[in-house]
Amino acid sequence: PLFRKVAEQNLPVLVAELGGPLVGYAYAGTYRSRYRCHIAQGRVTFQQGLGKALLEQLLLECEKGPWRQMVAVISGHDSRCSIALHRPLGFNHVGSQPAAGYNFQQWIDVVLMQRSLAEGSQSPPAQQA
Numbered sequence: 658p659l660f661r662k663v664a665e666q667n668l669p670v671l672v673a674e675l676g677g678p679l680v681g682y683a684y685a686g687t688y689r690s691r692y693r694c695h696i697a698q699g700r701v702t703f704q705q706g707l708g709k710a711l712l713e714q715l716l717l718e719c720e721k722g723p724w725r726q727m728v729a730v731i732s733g734h735d736s737r738c739s740i741a742l743h744r745p746l747g748f749n750h751v752g753s754q755p756a757a758g759y760n761f762q763q764w765i766d767v768v769l770m771q772r773s774l775a776e777g778s779q780s781p782p783a784q785q786a
Contacts, residue, residue: 660684669718673707683711685719685727708742716746720775729770732758736768748772 663684673681731739748770756764
């Protein structure tokens with residue numbers, strides 16, 4: 658249902674397979690429904706570069722559309738790896754929400770990072786077909 662809804666809005670959806678099984682996916686949505694990049698835990702490590710490859714391709718696909726900004730909403734027990742993934746791809750820290758979520762018996766922070774797409778704020782959004 659989620660991927661169908663994203664596809665119906667002409668937003669990019671990417672999947673990654675390594676020798677058959679699905680090991681990761683990335684998709685974009687309008688702000689506050691978010692974009693998401695997920696790597697299947699246990700099969701692929703951060704060092705193998707799959708997350709970076711998915712995020713780079715997702716950025717390329719989004720650059721083709723009418724969107725002008727991408728916002729990363731990063732949460733979890735240890736968001737350092739995700740921040741380290743986003744920063745070299747042009748994302749900047751734009752805010753934090755301390756203790757915004759509760760998971761595995763502890764409070765977790767949410768970090769917001771943002772990156773311009775295409776001409777960013779230098780032009781209005783393109784008309785979507």
